[in-house]
Amino acid sequence: MNKKVRFLQGNEACVEGAIYAGVDFFAGYPITPSTEIAERLSEYLPQRGGKFIQMEDEIASMCAIIGASLTGKKVMTATSGPGFSLKQEAIGYACMAEIPCVIANVQRGGPSTGNPTHVSQGDINQARWGTHGDHSIIALTASNHQDVFKMTVDAFNMAETYRTPVILLFDEVIGHMREKLVIPEEGELEIVDRLRTSVPKDVDYHPYLPREDGRLPMSDFGGEHRYNVTGLFHDMWGFPSNNPKIVNELLRHLVDKIDNNVQAITRYKEHCLEGAEYILVSYGSSARSAIHLAQNRRNKGEKIGVLELQSLWPFPTELVREKCARAKAVLVVEMNMGQVLTQVKAAVDNPDRVFLANRIDGKLITPSDIKRLLRVIQGRGV
Amino acid sequence: MAKKKLLEIMINRDWCKGCGICVQFCPTKVLELDGREKVVAVRPEDCICCKMCELRCPDLAIEVLTQEGDKDE
Amino acid sequence: MAVKDYLRERFFPHMWCPGCGHGTILNALVHAVEELELNKNEIVMVSGIGCSARISGYVDFHSLHTLHGRALAFATGVKLSRPNLKVLVPMGDGDALAIGGNHFIHAARRNIDITAIVMNNRIYGMTGGQFSPLSGPGVKATTAPYTTIDNNFDVVELAKAAGASFVARSTAYHVKESTELLKKAILHKGFSVVEILSQCPTHYGRKNKEGDAVGMLELQKTNTAKLGSKALEDNPGLIPRGIFVEKECPEYCEEYDKIIAQAMKGRNS
Numbered sequence: 094m095n096k097k098v099r100f101l102q103g104n105e106a107c108v109e110g111a112i113y114a115g116v117d118f119f120a121g122y123p124i125t126p127s128t129e130i131a132e133r134l135s136e137y138l139p140q141r142g143g144k145f146i147q148m149e150d151e152i153a154s155m156c157a158i159i160g161a162s163l164t165g166k167k168v169m170t171a172t173s174g175p176g177f178s179l180k181q182e183a184i185g186y187a188c189m190a191e192i193p194c195v196i197a198n199v200q201r202g203g204p205s206t207g208n209p210t211h212v213s214q215g216d217i218n219q220a221r222w223g224t225h226g227d228h229s230i231i232a233l234t235a236s237n238h239q240d241v242f243k244m245t246v247d248a249f250n251m252a253e254t255y256r257t258p259v260i261l262l263f264d265e266v267i268g269h270m271r272e273k274l275v276i277p278e279e280g281e282l283e284i285v286d287r288l289r290t291s292v293p294k295d296v297d298y299h300p301y302l303p304r305e306d307g308r309l310p311m312s313d314f315g316g317e318h319r320y321n322v323t324g325l326f327h328d329m330w331g332f333p334s335n336n337p338k339i340v341n342e343l344l345r346h347l348v349d350k351i352d353n354n355v356q357a358i359t360r361y362k363e364h365c366l367e368g369a370e371y372i373l374v375s376y377g378s379s380a381r382s383a384i385h386l387a388q389n390r391r392n393k394g395e396k397i398g399v400l401e402l403q404s405l406w407p408f409p410t411e412l413v414r415e416k417c418a419r420a421k422a423v424l425v426v427e428m429n430m431g432q433v434l435t436q437v438k439a440a441v442d443n444p445d446r447v448f449l450a451n452r453i454d455g456k457l458i459t460p461s462d463i464k465r466l467l468r469v470i471q472g473r474g475v
Numbered sequence: 476m477a478k479k480k481l482l483e484i485m486i487n488r489d490w491c492k493g494c495g496i497c498v499q500f501c502p503t504k505v506l507e508l509d510g511r512e513k514v515v516a517v518r519p520e521d522c523i524c525c526k527m528c529e530l531r532c533p534d535l536a537i538e539v540l541t542q543e544g545d546k547d548e
Numbered sequence: 549m550a551v552k553d554y555l556r557e558r559f560f561p562h563m564w565c566p567g568c569g570h571g572t573i574l575n576a577l578v579h580a581v582e583e584l585e586l587n588k589n590e591i592v593m594v595s596g597i598g599c600s601a602r603i604s605g606y607v608d609f610h611s612l613h614t615l616h617g618r619a620l621a622f623a624t625g626v627k628l629s630r631p632n633l634k635v636l637v638p639m640g641d642g643d644a645l646a647i648g649g650n651h652f653i654h655a656a657r658r659n660i661d662i663t664a665i666v667m668n669n670r671i672y673g674m675t676g677g678q679f680s681p682l683s684g685p686g687v688k689a690t691t692a693p694y695t696t697i698d699n700n701f702d703v704v705e706l707a708k709a710a711g712a713s714f715v716a717r718s719t720a721y722h723v724k725e726s727t728e729l730l731k732k733a734i735l736h737k738g739f740s741v742v743e744i745l746s747q748c749p750t751h752y753g754r755k756n757k758e759g760d761a762v763g764m765l766e767l768q769k770t771n772t773a774k775l776g777s778k779a780l781e782d783n784p785g786l787i788p789r790g791i792f793v794e795k796e797c798p799e800y801c802e803e804y805d806k807i808i809a810q811a812m813k814g815r816n817s
Contacts, residue, residue, distance in 0.1 A: 490561040
């Protein structure tokens with residue numbers, strides 16, 4: 094059978110990935126540059142018996158998908174900077190109440206209304222710390238449409254596995270650029286479905302008592318088990334508690350269930366990394382320029398490689414440290430003021446040899462932009 | 476329609492917070508607050524089984540148990 | 549089933565103050581559900597934040613205690629994804645009409661089959677007695693020491709204008725009427741709003757010289773009158789009680805089912 098090959102936007106590749114992963118419900122609000130995700134899903138979801146709703150605002154969209162997730166559906170929303178800010182309180186709710194959901198943030202320039210139709214990667218830290226209070230979060234990204242598809246599938250899988258919101262941090266270039274996507278056959282990529290409780294009717298069900306492996310089997314609203322879901326600290330039945338022991342244990346569980354699985358969650362790619370003296374650490378659309386430069390210089394005999402990060406949170410500290418251990422210098426290539434740079438500096442043994450190659454003017458960083466800085470670091474003049 | 480007959484006015488003293496709503500609005504003054512600010516049925520014989528105390532109680536602490544009169548089953 | 553079977557008795561006595569009208573509204577609601585003989589597994593109660601929102605912890609339904617003002621948005625997700633569920637959304641003044649005002653008018657506009665219960669006590673109780681958008685002018689509150697100058701919403705008029713297909717009002721005093729209105733609202737297909745005037749003796753009654761719970765209930769009795777009653781005709785300044793809107797309109801989830809049918813047909817042809 095012929096593979097399904099499409100030529101489409103990154104936002105559409107995200108939609109294809111979501112459909113493949115089994116999305117049932119989408120709630121959203123129009124915002125550039127993510128709107129195509131809502132548009133395509135408004136068309137595709139009802140074709141599959143799924144539901145699409147355009148809500149009255151960004152906050153409502155986030156809340157609606159949480160409500161739908163509780164009835165057993167795979168859910169997602171999509172937004173960009175200002176909308177992502179508005180969603181933060183409800184994202185924290187999903188963290189606290191451990192409700193699987195996927196949020197695609199197609200990044201544009203900020204702060205505030207910023208640079209709506211231009212690219213940026215300025216929301217990396219917001220994805221991590223946007224909502225208040227201690228918590229952990231998963232954030233994935235991609236530099237091409239095949240990976241956008243795959244990371245979207247992964248996002249749904251991880252949301253179900255860890256019962257957490259998962260953030261897809263795409264950017265305007267990825268979202269709007271058109272390129273080829275080969276849609277995998279059914280069964281080619283693993284799909285994680287919701288883990289449902291096997292506790293029978295009328296037997297005490299503990300919705301918030303983790304199994305030994307840390308997973309929490311769910312029961313759908315409308316099912317046999319009636320329990321409580323709250324954003325307050327809660328006991329194993331989901332009822333509010335401020336008992337210090339319960340508060341302490343729950344918060345640790347929320348952080349540990351993700352941070353202790355950083356290896357399983359980590360997604361990355363290596364490009365020309367073998368024996369590289371200069372390593373470009375990058376992600377999203379800026380990784381495309383980094384990869385282009387590395388491949389180009391390799392052909393000329395220079396030992397330059399790229400470590401492309403596809404999972405940004407939890408940050409793959411060990412991976413970065415290990416991969417960059419023998420590098421003469423590390424350049425973090427990103428389109429912000431150094432949000433991943435901070436993480437890389439904290440990860441490596443020699444933070445003084447970590448440099449930032451960035452662009453923050455709404456234009457895609459180019460191989461030449463990176464090369465200029467690289468030449469200085471290499472001591473080859475300005 | 477048959478008249479309801481009172482079986483018992485059940486008061487959950489643990490739930491009652493002594494607001495006095497039932498006492499004030501009982502049409503036949505069946506209820507009073509005791510020294511601990513909990514409601515007691517002091518004149519159950521006057522109860523007309525309107526159940527307004529049960530319905531209006533903000534603490535859901537009152538249940539008026541009744542029996543249907545002869546004509547109903 | 550008995551009324552108690554709809555409660556999570558282990559959490560009683562509840563956390564509301566003595567004489568709080570919210571307890572009476574809970575009482576009316578469980579009586580309504582009991583009289584309708586609804587299956588507990590098919591009811592989802594979604595609440596926001598505040599004194600009112602704690603109601604969802606006390607009922608033995610599926611319960612979703614959400615964020616301040618967002619209950620209707622969460623509820624919309626629940627209902628649209630599983631339209632067979634009965635979705636009840638009790639809200640306080642702030643949840644319904646301050647921080648949550650936008651969700652209120654839009655849920656009404658969609659006419660999605662949700663029952664919104666506005667527990668109107670004209671005050672923010674949980675945070676200690678600040679005025680609300682339902683307080684109205686001339687009210688004393690901890691954030692209005694010189695009395696309020698803010699006008700209040702008329703919940704009924706707002707719900708009507710926004711497109712709710714069932715709109716009613718009663719009070720905690722008129723508990724039988726409240727129960728009947730709640731029953732009708734729950735059975736109504738479409739967005740239903742029941743405003744129930746509630747009393748907060750702790751924060752509103754004391755500050756505004758309305759007395760204790762008993763005194764406040766007396767005011768609910770004397771300040772309101774049934775729609776179409778002589779009392780209301782004679783004294784139009786009274787707050788009307790009863791059913792203001794009850795009409796059949798296309799319901800959101802049913803309309804969406806038609807979209808699904810259309811989309812599937814387009815795909816298969």
